[in-house]
Amino acid sequence: MQVDYPLIRTIHRLLKQIADLDERLEKGPRQIVIAQRAEKAFVADMETVKDSRIKSKMSADDKQLQLAEREARIEDLKIKRNGVSSNKEFQLLTDQIAADEQANSVLSDEILELLEKIDGLDADVVKAQENLEKSHQETKKVEERINQEMANLQSESDRVANELKMHESQLPAELKNEYQRVVGKRGEETLAETDLQTCGRCFQMISPQTRSELVMQQFVLCKSCGSILYIKENTPLPG
Numbered sequence: 001m002q003v004d005y006p007l008i009r010t011i012h013r014l015l016k017q018i019a020d021l022d023e024r025l026e027k028g029p030r031q032i033v034i035a036q037r038a039e040k041a042f043v044a045d046m047e048t049v050k051d052s053r054i055k056s057k058m059s060a061d062d063k064q065l066q067l068a069e070r071e072a073r074i075e076d077l078k079i080k081r082n083g084v085s086s087n088k089e090f091q092l093l094t095d096q097i098a099a100d101e102q103a104n105s106v107l108s109d110e111i112l113e114l115l116e117k118i119d120g121l122d123a124d125v126v127k128a129q130e131n132l133e134k135s136h137q138e139t140k141k142v143e144e145r146i147n148q149e150m151a152n153l154q155s156e157s158d159r160v161a162n163e164l165k166m167h168e169s170q171l172p173a174e175l176k177n178e179y180q181r182v183v184g185k186r187g188e189e190t191l192a193e194t195d196l197q198t199c200g201r202c203f204q205m206i207s208p209q210t211r212s213e214l215v216m217q218q219f220v221l222c223k224s225c226g227s228i229l230y231i232k233e234n235t236p237l238p239g
């Protein structure tokens with residue numbers, strides 16, 4: 001049996017193409033995952049801002065309630081003060097009213113600060129929503145682009161696989177058996193080209209015996225890596 005080297009070269013080229021296409025088919029979905037992860041981060045950002053806004057609003061409401069209660073109490077104290085007879089009692093109530101008014105003044109400032117903070121957070125929520133929407137659109141674009149690319153790569157891969165099958169069917173039986181035994185596991189590593197000096201895959205030196213077998217186009221496996229050897233195109237033949 002003589003090995004048809006041009007046929008083997010073609011098969012090897014097609015196996016390499018399939019390996020390359022498979023690698024690209026594997027990488028595609030990862031880009032979608034990266035975009036989705038970025039979008040999730042923007043969702044988390046927005047939730048943080050919204051949460052902060054809710055807490056600030058609750059705190060402002062609480063303080064406003066406290067303020068109103070204390071104002072009512074001040075009114076009560078003023079009415080009470082109108083009815084007292086002793087100077088001492090009058091002074092005591094006056095001091096208490098002054099203390100409550102002081103406390104309310106501090107509280108009013110705090111409420112004002114919180115309301116300003118809420119305004120700022122409202123703007124942050126709008127910004128976060130814009131960022132999220134932009135990221136969502138970006139994810140959609142990436143998904144569409146990658147899915148289109150995947151479909152193209154898949155049809156290219158199918159086309160190459162068909163071409164490969166056609167060429168594989170032309171292999172002589174003995175070679176075909178060995179080839180098919182390993183190609184499922186090793187893919188393009190089933191085959192290795194050689195310049196008759198070293199194996200193109202593992203760079204093991206080619207022995208004179210192997211060299212002459214190759215020149216006679218016999219079926220030879222590399223003794224080191226086990227690949228089916230074939231002579232590289234345009235290799236000058238000895239003798």
Ligand SMILES: [Zn+2]
Binds near residue numbers: 224225226
């Ligand atoms: Zn080898």
